[in-house]
Amino acid sequence: MSGNKCNLCRKCVGICRKTVGREAISYIDEDGNARVVFSPEKCIACGSCAFICDTGAVTMEDNGDERIITTPSGIMRFKMKKCTKCGDYWAPEKQVEFMAQQANLPLEMFDLCPDCRD
Numbered sequence: 001m002s003g004n005k006c007n008l009c010r011k012c013v014g015i016c017r018k019t020v021g022r023e024a025i026s027y028i029d030e031d032g033n034a035r036v037v038f039s040p041e042k043c044i045a046c047g048s049c050a051f052i053c054d055t056g057a058v059t060m061e062d063n064g065d066e067r068i069i070t071t072p073s074g075i076m077r078f079k080m081k082k083c084t085k086c087g088d089y090w091a092p093e094k095q096v097e098f099m100a101q102q103a104n105l106p107l108e109m110f111d112l113c114p115d116c117r118d
Contacts, residue, residue, distance in 0.1 A: 006057035006072045008034055012049035020048050021102070038073040045069060045078035045092035067092045083113035090114070 008027070013036065016025045024042035028035055038049075045067045050060035059070045067078045080089035081096045090113035100107045 004057075005055040006036055007055055008036065009054070010036070011052045011054070012036060012058055015048045015052045020044070020046055022098075025049060036072055038069075038071040038076065040076045043069070043076060043078075044095040044098045045076070046095050062089070065089050081110070083116055084111040085116040086113060088113055088115075 010027050013025045013027050016022050022042055022044060024039045024044070026037045026039070028037055045060075047060040047067070047069065049071070050058045050069060053059075057072055061068045061070075062080065065080050065082070067080055069076045069078070078092040078094055081091050081093045082089050096110045097107065100110055103109075
């Protein structure tokens, strides 16, 4: 598992909280046992943590209708949103729901992938 590569730099914690606006990743230090913990319930599968991870402890892969994020805490799987026009899977459903909520727009506004929007 990728967890043995984590150097506890906490870049993933910072990007999730400060840039993405979520708190899906926590740094915990209990009795000298420090670790980074990922919360699948709070994660929107944006992949920012995988992009910022210098050691490869966090990875992301899109596989058809699923995004797979492997972390020191385990493997998380997320359903991808399918474009209603071209049929391509283009973003995790949880991320699209978060974007719609943040933009205060109806979810239907995100039915098309970026390539199909005119």
